Amino acid sequence: MLIELQENYGHIFEEELLREINQVGTYKEIPAGTKLIEIGDYVRSMPLLISGAIKIMRDDTEGDELLLYFLERGDTCAMTMACCMGQKKSEIRAVAEKDTRLIMIPVQKMEEWMTKYQTWRSFVLESYQLRLNEMLETIDTIAFLKMDERLLKYLRDKAKINQDDCLETTHQQIAYDLHTSRVVISRLLKALEKEGKIQLHRNHIKVIDL
Amino acid sequence: MLIELQENYGHIFEEELLREINQVGTYKEIPAGTKLIEIGDYVRSMPLLISGAIKIMRDDTEGDELLLYFLERGDTCAMTMACCMGQKKSEIRAVAEKDTRLIMIPVQKMEEWMTKYQTWRSFVLESYQLRLNEMLETIDTIAFLKMDERLLKYLRDKAKINQDDCLETTHQQIAYDLHTSRVVISRLLKALEKEGKIQLHRNHIKVIDL
DNA sequence: AGTGCATTGTAACTATTGTTACTGTAGCCG
DNA sequence: CGGCTACAGTAACAATAGTTACAATGCACT
Secondary structure, three states: HHHHHHHOOOOOHHHHHHHHHHHHEEEEOOOOOOOOOOOEEEEEEEEEEEEEEEEEEEOOOOOOEEEEEEEOOOOOOOHHHHHHHHEEEOOEEEEEEOOOEEEEHHHHHHHHHHOOHHHHHHHHHHHHHHHHHHHHHHHHHHHOOOOOHHHHHHHHHHHHOOOOOEEEOOOHHHHHOOOOHHHHHHHHHHHHHHHHEEEEEEOOEEEOOO | HHHHHHHHHHOOOOHHHHHHHHHEEEEEEOOOOEEEOOOOOOOOEEEEEEEEEEEEEEEEEOOOOEEEEEEEOOOOOHHHHHHHHHHHHHOOOOOOOOOEEEEEHHHHHHHHOOOOOOHHHHHHHHHHHHHHHHHHHHHHHHHHOOOHHHHHHHHHHHHHHHHHOOOOOOOHHHHHHHOOOOHHHHHHHHHHOOOEEEEEEEEEEOOOOO
């Protein structure tokens, strides 16, 4: 674990903090599709991502859901921090988008380090800033874009996160992420295929030119 | 200024910090309607609200705009902090919703205090958490609610913020805040009036029962 | 090979929201 | 007073998104 820590966080944390993380953190390998946090969960530790990607979703009580953003290597979940510190229930759902490796840090430590390490403070603050900006971008997307543009952006983002032109997903899954219906997605995907931007197959979509 | 500081922030900040704020902060009275921050501005100080309310808007380059949330007494603007710390341009626009009194703190101090005062650290972190949750609520609203429900929520929020059943605004202004067209708002307001929930007048709306 | 299920394609229709266009009216100002 | 402007009411229509219903196809499993 120490080597992976060095590689991914060596440039931002000092030696001593890295050693502490190594001591109290729990290394985990998460297979794609695993649910990490459910809405209403009490969260007692925060993740530091080593590799892979995590999808953060918002759900409401009616079964509506919506993709908020992805977390990647070097990211942590500001929402989770907010929950930990505030002793609140989680407002979001987290699902591994790909096979993911991460280190879990217990809440107590993360508060302790806030006083102890300048670099940790900066990291936490910067994470909040990043997340606020991601949330802004999400708001832009749903407020200002039409469904066809949102779908395009979704496909682009997904291809980038997975570093793969071939997206393994179903129309229904996309519909859930964008909070619309399967039929609408099928319709728009078909239009994109006719424009030559993608190729549709069962259970996967090949990105040609977005 | 010290008295107002005591009243509004006395219970969260220690004496010494209050004195420092009193020294370096600039007290300002802002009349309703004043534009505080425009998108693209470089921000070099953060506000601590004493009284009144500030409306935070998101704009894009096409002239689209959308109300994000209101700031009230005891609040500060996490977006602004994010800008200050990151030396970035503002992503949002801030306009005084009512006559507002606030204290402006220069960036350098706010960073210095992060190391020096435990209470300041907590305040900053808590502000980020509050703002993240406001953003989540905003996302819920635009993603899951229809325009008539969004309008209802808007009227409720506005009445609460202004502590007044009589909202001084125009249909066009509401349309801007909700990012839709004036005609749509007029239509929906008329429906609410028929349901007996509001009374429409020129330049103001009387809230009866929401 | 045949059954069953998940996935996709498509048509037809409805609902919601956005647009255009025109009218009326209140209030301000010369 | 007359004219200007901002605000509000409304109809008619267009565009977008959501819904229902059903057919077709691919794949896993027996």
